[in-house]
Amino acid sequence: MNTAEAEPTREGSLLLDDQLCFALYAASRAVTARYRPLLEALGLTYPQYLVMLVLWEQDSISVRDLGAALQLESSTLSPLLKRLEAGGLLRRERRAEDERSVAIRLTDAGARLRDQAEAVPLAIGDAMGLTPEEDALAKRLLRELTANVTAG
Amino acid sequence: MNTAEAEPTREGSLLLDDQLCFALYAASRAVTARYRPLLEALGLTYPQYLVMLVLWEQDSISVRDLGAALQLESSTLSPLLKRLEAGGLLRRERRAEDERSVAIRLTDAGARLRDQAEAVPLAIGDAMGLTPEEDALAKRLLRELTANVTAG
DNA sequence: CCCGATTGAGTCGTGCACAACTTATTCGTG
DNA sequence: CACGAATAAGTTGTGCACGACTCAATCGGG
Numbered sequence: 001m002n003t004a005e006a007e008p009t010r011e012g013s014l015l016l017d018d019q020l021c022f023a024l025y026a027a028s029r030a031v032t033a034r035y036r037p038l039l040e041a042l043g044l045t046y047p048q049y050l051v052m053l054v055l056w057e058q059d060s061i062s063v064r065d066l067g068a069a070l071q072l073e074s075s076t077l078s079p080l081l082k083r084l085e086a087g088g089l090l091r092r093e094r095r096a097e098d099e100r101s102v103a104i105r106l107t108d109a110g111a112r113l114r115d116q117a118e119a120v121p122l123a124i125g126d127a128m129g130l131t132p133e134e135d136a137l138a139k140r141l142l143r144e145l146t147a148n149v150t151a152g
Numbered sequence: 153m154n155t156a157e158a159e160p161t162r163e164g165s166l167l168l169d170d171q172l173c174f175a176l177y178a179a180s181r182a183v184t185a186r187y188r189p190l191l192e193a194l195g196l197t198y199p200q201y202l203v204m205l206v207l208w209e210q211d212s213i214s215v216r217d218l219g220a221a222l223q224l225e226s227s228t229l230s231p232l233l234k235r236l237e238a239g240g241l242l243r244r245e246r247r248a249e250d251e252r253s254v255a256i257r258l259t260d261a262g263a264r265l266r267d268q269a270e271a272v273p274l275a276i277g278d279a280m281g282l283t284p285e286e287d288a289l290a291k292r293l294l295r296e297l298t299a300n301v302t303a304g
Numbered sequence: 305c306c307c308g309a310t311t312g313a314g315t316c317g318t319g320c321a322c323a324a325c326t327t328a329t330t331c332g333t334g
Numbered sequence: 335c336a337c338g339a340a341t342a343a344g345t346t347g348t349g350c351a352c353g354a355c356t357c358a359a360t361c362g363g364g
Contacts, residue, residue, distance in 0.1 A: 012274045014266065016205045016221065020287055021276065023294040025202070026223055030298045031173050032307090037161070047350060049211050053168045062311060069168065071178055078314050083349080100312040100359045108352050111319080114166065122164045124173065126286035128298035129154070135172055138293045141286060142175040146182045148281035181351075188352090199320060216342060228321050229343050235319080252329045252342040 017103050027138055038120050042113060048084055049117075051077075055090065056114045062101045089113065157264055159194060190272050200236055201269075204228075207242065208256050210265045214253045265303065 016022055032046045039049050045072075054061065054069050063074055063081070070077075081104060084090050089110035094102040130138065168174055184198045191201050199222075206221050213221075215229055215286065222229075233256060236242050241262035247253040282290065 011277060012270060012272060014203065014205055014208055014269060016209065018203070020271065020280065020291055020294075021187065021284075022202060022205075022222075023291045023298070024176070024180045024183055025198075027298045027301075028176045029223065030301045031176055032299045033322085035173065044351065050168065053166055053171070057168065062312080063228060063314090070174075072160055073179065073352060074313050075315075075353080080350075098312085098360075102313065117166060118164060121166060121171065121363095125163060127301055128172065128297055130172075130297060134293060134296075136296070137289075139175045141171055141282070141290045141293070142172075142179040145280055145282060145290070146175070146179045146285075147300075149179075149182045149186045149279055151159040151244075186354090197319065214342080215344090224320095225309060226343050227323080227345075233345065234321075249328070250342085 004034065006012065017135075018094075031124075035124060038123055042116055042120075043087060047072075047080060049120075051084065052089070052110070052117070053092075055104065055110065056117075060105050062103060062111070063097070064101065064117050066104060084110075182277075183280075186274060187272070190275055194268055194272075195239060199224075199228075199232060201272075202271070203232065204234065204241070204262070205266065207256065207262065208269075211263075212255050212257050214247070214255060215220075216253065218256060 013019075035046050035049065039046060042049075044052065050070055051066065054066055061069075063077055066072075067074055067077055079149060081090065087090055088107055090107060091105050092102050093105070095103050125135075128135070163226050165171075182219070187201065191198060196200070196204065202222055203218065206218055215226055215233065218224075219226055219229055233242065233244060237244055240259055241261060242255050244254050245257070247255050277287075
């Protein structure tokens, strides 16, 4: 019998492999790395892809609402949106009814990119290799975790 | 009955809330944000904290082995270690037996910081609010996911 | 109607992450 | 032993993330 896992995970352990946070951090980076070559073919980074997912669902959204959907600050989104605009995928225009707000709208090229993006979730789902039940369970746990940790 | 979750999650969906990758990405950032004030009290960022966890477990480790443990490139670790060295928590010295390799060793201050760090996992475990079973399950799923996605 | 408080977007500075590359050292095979 | 391949660490450039801040527009109570 090996020594790994010989000790039960104690509450206040400082061992790296006992930390859920590290499993989460490592998994997040590994998944993003898996997306990278697929998204590079679309000319997108991973956070840019998430922005496009939101826009394909709801075009003409404010920076504020985009930030709420992705849980990102305007200080992250503003430069990112500027790069997507430079890439010709979207336009930004001040709203007439509230000049503080900026509406993000897809260009035709941005809307068309959706067709190419269809292949991405399929390829990733394949690579993840989880059963539909495991996938659903993981999403449930991660959302519960996010909600708990964000709250108090 | 509401419309959310009315549709079953389809395989190739492009809806943000169907993406496991986003649940993962959001959870990782939310957990890191929860660590931030705790670690700030120790003078550490989150990745720096992970490096210290490894060093508290195994002092005098090479940059290479540190990178293997954390799945980080030397281009990420080198500047990070330089900052920890500037903060007086560790020293870097070329190994005599292989001048290519650099050994990372804790200073007394670095070793002593462990005592203060003991409180961190307890506070976080509390905030996460998962049962021990859910915690173990989440770690299992995340490791399986990481392994699958890293492999092929 | 006014003026202080709030809100929405953006800028700036710091610190990751990672690809591509450089440099120095060591290894391995003829 | 020589010398090309491999390895360890570090540098550079790009793009997030986020806190602290600025600025302009809007809101709301008196």
